[in-house]
Amino acid sequence: MNDKLLCLDDISHSFGGVEVIRRFSLDIEPGEFVAIVGPSGCGKTTILNILSGFVRPASGRVGCEGRARMVYQHDGLFPWLTVAENIALGLRHIGDPAERDRQAADLLELIRLRGFEGHYPHQLSGGMRQRVELARALAGDTDILLMDEPFSALDYLTRLRMRRELALMLEERPRTVVLVTHDIEEAAQLADRVIVLSDRPARIRCELRLDLARPRDLTHPEVVDGIHRLLFELGLEEDRSDVRGDVFVDA
Numbered sequence: 001m002n003d004k005l006l007c008l009d010d011i012s013h014s015f016g017g018v019e020v021i022r023r024f025s026l027d028i029e030p031g032e033f034v035a036i037v038g039p040s041g042c043g044k045t046t047i048l049n050i051l052s053g054f055v056r057p058a059s060g061r062v063g064c065e066g067r068a069r070m071v072y073q074h075d076g077l078f079p080w081l082t083v084a085e086n087i088a089l090g091l092r093h094i095g096d097p098a099e100r101d102r103q104a105a106d107l108l109e110l111i112r113l114r115g116f117e118g119h120y121p122h123q124l125s126g127g128m129r130q131r132v133e134l135a136r137a138l139a140g141d142t143d144i145l146l147m148d149e150p151f152s153a154l155d156y157l158t159r160l161r162m163r164r165e166l167a168l169m170l171e172e173r174p175r176t177v178v179l180v181t182h183d184i185e186e187a188a189q190l191a192d193r194v195i196v197l198s199d200r201p202a203r204i205r206c207e208l209r210l211d212l213a214r215p216r217d218l219t220h221p222e223v224v225d226g227i228h229r230l231l232f233e234l235g236l237e238e239d240r241s242d243v244r245g246d247v248f249v250d251a
């Protein structure tokens with residue numbers, strides 16, 4: 001198709017009589033972190049489901065080179081398995097038990113849950129559970145993480161911590177990421193590219209590029225500027241293009 005890792009080419013899709021996506025195209029480079037923001041109900045989850053192959057679009061082409069894994073708003077941990085057993089599920093592809101144990105220990109270290117390996121999900125806080133979910137996703141032999149509002153059920157401070165942890169985890173275990181979020185700050189703090197969608201049927205209104213190393217401070221001038229730009233595009237703030245005019249690329 002082309003040299004992109006993930007691509008949607010002229011996708012349209014309806015559910016019943018409701019047109020959700022109309023002639024939508026998106027290319028994602030290997031290793032890129034793309035955030036998708038847009039109004040509720042505009043088709044963001046549907047786009048992730050099409051990227052993952054879970055929904056087959058009515059028309060258009062989907063290109064996905066590599067294995068994708070979804071991470072949802074609520075963790076999908078098995079309540080009857082311990083933290084270590086839940087993580088081990090993500091490591092089933094590794095044949096050698098010693099190597100599996102070593103990787104499981106590495107991941108526990110990465111999510112700072114050493115000492116909790118014997119705990120069950122109900123014995124953990126929401127943030128801890130979501131960290132285990134992330135570890136499980138990163139443990140897998142997947143190249144692509146498709147994340148649907150993974151932190152939106154967490155409190156504000158935990159969300160800030162999770163962004164930082166995700167950035168650090170990705171540094172250690174790089175992946176291509178597509179993150180759907182309602183959280184403008186989260187998008188500006190994490191993504192290389194933020195796609196702003198219109199109301200349904202989803203269309204790309206514009207995109208913002210942020211060429212900044214991660215983890216990024218929330219107060220970094222470029223992050224703050226990105227947040228203003230996104231709020232403006234969503235009709236929630238006044239234009240500040242007199243301050244910086246070069247960040248947006250109209251789609």
Ligand SMILES: Nc1ncnc2c1ncn2[C@@H]1O[C@H](COP(=O)(O)OP(=O)(O)OP(=O)(O)O)[C@@H](O)[C@H]1O
Nearest residue numbers: 015016018020039040041042043044045046047200
């Ligand atoms: N399986 C389905 N069957 C019927 N309609 C669906 C289905 N999935 C999504 N829709 C409809 O498609 C539209 C887009 O839904 P989608 O879940 O993709 O939106 P979203 O942008 O993720 O919204 P939110 O921000 O609230 O999560 C909505 O109108 C929804 O009702």
Ligand SMILES: [Mg+2]
Nearest residue numbers: 044045046148
């Ligand atoms: Mg959704």
